[in-house]
Amino acid sequence: DTAVSQTPKYLVxxxxxxxxxxxEQNLGHDTMYWYKQDxxxxxxxxxxxxxxxxxxxxxxxxxxxxxxxxxxxxxxxxNSLELGDSAVYFCASSQDYGQETQYFxxxxxxxxx
Amino acid sequence: RKEVEQDPGPFNVPEGxxxxxxxxxxxxxxxxxxxxxxxxxxxxxxxxxxxxxxNEDGRFTAQLNRASQYISLLIRDSKLSDSATYLCVVxxxxxxxLIWGAGTKLIIKx
Numbered sequence: 001d002t003a004v005s006q007t008p009k010y011l012v013x014x015x016x017x018x019x020x021x022x023x024e025q026n027l028g029h030d031t032m033y034w035y036k037q038d039x040x041x042x043x044x045x046x047x048x049x050x051x052x053x054x055x056x057x058x059x060x061x062x063x064x065x066x067x068x069x070x071x072x073x074x075x076x077x078x079n080s081l082e083l084g085d086s087a088v089y090f091c092a093s094s095q096d097y098g099q100e101t102q103y104f105x106x107x108x109x110x111x112x113x
Numbered sequence: 114r115k116e117v118e119q120d121p122g123p124f125n126v127p128e129g130x131x132x133x134x135x136x137x138x139x140x141x142x143x144x145x146x147x148x149x150x151x152x153x154x155x156x157x158x159x160x161x162x163x164x165x166x167x168n169e170d171g172r173f174t175a176q177l178n179r180a181s182q183y184i185s186l187l188i189r190d191s192k193l194s195d196s197a198t199y200l201c202v203v204x205x206x207x208x209x210x211l212i213w214g215a216g217t218k219l220i221i222k223x
Contacts (some may be wrong), residue, residue: 041121043157043200043213090156100147100204100211104156 003027006091006105013081014113021076021108023091031097032074034066035090037107043090049074050097081112116140117203117214124219126191133187134217136201143212145204146177146184150197151216157200160186188219196221 004025013019025032031050037043047066048055054066063079078085091105119136126132138146146163161168163175163184174187188195201214 040215041198042215045210045213048210100145100162100202101159102157102211104158106156107154 004091004093004103004105006089006108008108009106010109010111012111012113015081015083017081018077018079019081019110020078021089021091021110023074023076023105025072025091025093025103025105027093027095027103029093029095029103030071031094031099032068033092033094033102034074034076035092035104037088037090039087046076047074048097083112086110086112115214116212117201119199119201119214119217121215122218122220124217126219126221128191128193128221128223130191131187131189132191132219133185134199134219135183135185136214136217137181137183138201138203138212139182140203140205140212141182142206143182143203144206146175147202147204147211148173148175148184148186149200149202149213151200152197160199191219191221193221193223195219 007022033048034046046060065077067075088107088109090107092102094102117138148160149157150160151157163177167176172189176185198216198218200216203212
């Protein structure tokens with residue numbers, strides 16, 4: 001079984017649309033994350049979610065909103081998509097906040113046209 | 114200056130050779146250090162932690178130099194399967210946030 005799964009794997013959409021990416025982990029971890037990896041391969045943390053506490057990277061536009069229906073899921077909703085949102089989005093989880101061993105999902109490749 | 118800097122490479126290395134690359138960090142309050150590996154179009158995976166006393170795992174050796182604020186990764190007897198991008202990760206004390214380098218691309222050639 002896949003430890004951290006994301007859907008969809010690829011997402012191509014028009015500018016201005018609203019889209020969601022889903023993430024699920026079956027590791028029983030308490031903390032989940034969303035990362036953005038741009039074309040220059042920089043991996044930047046967007047959100048950390050631990051026991052209903054959301055920690056937001058202040059550089060993330062408020063068009064991005066994480067939603068966690070339960071501990072095993074952390075979805076990412078994006079409003080009014082822009083060209084610059086094109087990137088690979090990785091979901092990850094760790095046993096607890098601050099744990100260096102993070103388990104990543106396979107990534108969602110988003111292309112905004 | 115970036116918080117975590119790595120030479121992007123690529124490092125083109127013949128199979129069997131030894132290769133080493135460094136990563137420098139700017140925040141002297143950095144507490145923990147790690148190497149992750151990312152294969153092409155795949156997700157990052159933890160390779161090894163870097164302890165103050167150094168860390169060795171098979172062909173891989175990681176070292177920390179706090180005075181000069183860099184960590185290193187040495188790969189001996191390189192294999193074709195070592196081809197990947199190696200990401201340096203630093204955790205700054207306090208908020209436990211991980212700061213990621215952009216990675217060093219390694220290509221092992223037969």
